[in-house]
Amino acid sequence: MLTRTFGALSVIALAACAAVTSGPASADDDDAFSHDGGGSRGRPVKVMIISMFGPEGQVWLDKLGPWRDIQVDGLSPDYPAVHCNRQDVCVMTTGMGHTNAAASIMALTFSPRFDLRRTYFMVAGIAGIDPQRGTVGSAAWAKYLVDFGIQWEIDGREIPAGWNTGYLGINTKSPSEKPPLDYRTEVFKLNTQLADTAFALSRNVVLSDNAQAQAARAKYSYPPANLPPTVIQCDTLAGDTWWSGTLLGQRARDWTRILTDEKGVYCTTQQEDNATYEALKRAASVHKVDLNRVAVVRAGSDFDRPYDGQTSADNLLNYSAQGGFTIALENLYRSGNPLVQDIVTHWSEWREGVPRR
Template identity: 40%
Template sequence: MAALVGACLALPLGALPATAADAAPSAMACKPAAACETKIPVKVVIVSLFEIGEDEGDTAGEFQLWKERRGLTQRIAFPQGFHDLYYNSETQVLGMVTGIGTSRSTASTMALGLDERFDLRQAYWLVAGIAGIDPEDATIGSVAWARYVVDGDLAHEIDAREIPADWKTGYFARGTQGPNDKTTPVDPESGEVFAINPSLESWAFRLTKDVKLPDTPAIAAERRAFAGYPMAQKPPFVLEGEQLSAMTFWHGKLLTDWANDWVDYWTKGKGEFVTSAMEDTGVMQAMTRLDASGRVDAERVLVLRAGSNFTMPPEGTDAATYLLRENEGYAGLEAAVENLYTVGSVVVDELLGNWDTYAAKTP
């Protein structure tokens, strides 16, 4: 592993270097976030949300496969973020780990975007993480490209024991008259829904929709319990579907129904809830602000989530029992992180292999 460096070069700002290999040594010697004579050029940022243990050599979380297989060996100090950054100067791929939750993902993404050591103006960002997955739409191990990212935290709530008899839930959108109110218009500036660049997302999906994902005995055994869900009975596959981000790890049939209603409301009926996680609206919020300041291009963000567990139990199992069992280890974790890498790498390879085309213009 490359040594971690943090000394500062007191040099004036100048032109960008000819290659990343020329830029890396001097820029890495600059203090975190400080201005440098040169900037590290970045073509792709891999955004992982957590790692289980070490970055290499043990059970893989979201970051480990990217680090090992993409040669992200150059460690860059990042004390203003959650986790040090790793870089490959030949491919110009940068890997980051934001930390779990929207607060950490917002802070880490903003910190990277404002770090003067990096040139991120043409970078593509691939958010790649595990998720809960709705058995109505797919099985664990499946991988979904998000068209919309929806926030599940900004809301009104009253205790479920106090809700009116005709309310399905005590949790409802701000500005509405309760969960039955479907007519109050969505505020596009509310920060509760972010649309992924549709042409970029559809390009990524077309590129990967026929990727064959492996099946495993563990996944097959888990999905057999979901006999009433045809899509859950299929082996893992690539699909499109929306991502709901919330700081609370929720679970159950009733909350899965809520998630579907919530995504339907905020996307004006255009989206379909498929995956649940905790960070993506934080990333998108930061990217929106960074784009406004010219630091990044928010039209170059993709969100890819793989199902490591179902968002609800099978029939005959109560939600509490199933959730507590899942907390002991997700049945689809290994497949999810592997399939994230397999599918995401198709897009990364295409971007890098045809950079002359994609540098100036998104697909």
């Protein structure tokens, strides 16, 4: 399960947040935002923060400005500008789901307005979270991106005898087989060194929490679900279908293990990350970006399965009652900003690649 909004108010905020920024820099700010050496390749960027909908981007816009807004052809009409500050940190919002993510990232990376060859990309978004791996508010740095949507499916009421799920890999004979990966987007491995560095920089930060999330956690009888949020490392699963439940949750765990040859550990569920990475991969194939500079952090805004005695339907329909939305947004900033600031503060160490420390 994954969440995007906190009731009707945040649905309205989707379009509105694109405009609720500091706006374009004034003429007096031009020198502070100008760069030498960009030339025909466009504006160089040290860090590009990728958010998926308004509130995810706004948490950065509220804290790291002032910003200059740069219009980019082909971005979502809801979020038509990339926002960049004096530290060469930029924030862009793709729009939600696989299709919006892929289209927006392709527009960004092929735009002549930016030079992204040395840019570090940080995907920072909220997600559903496995209560056996984290809790609402926890922020998870991923090493593997797994696509949950590229599977065959048989309705659960028609599952063959001996199968534990109606899902199986395309062109396989059973749910436990690894598929041939014909799509080439089913699973991606991120730069482990970058993921480890991001985790090391943020693992001891104090994360935001609230009473509503604490009450939701207390209904789970086991850790880490019933513990305060922390920064963790585990992997993320993408799929445009929102889901909830113990059985689907177990398939998410199993599918991650199958596609990563037992190396990956599922913990968060979202919609976009495989699409985002594939678009970056297309740009990397023509030397516009460096895939070794991609990091993904997802913060748990709700549990992906119910507590004992709760139904999966109740967990899905009443996800906002868990209180994770606002703290997950704040914790994206708290867990991601140490990496952002280390990169821009020590750019001489990061310019040629992830430093070994």
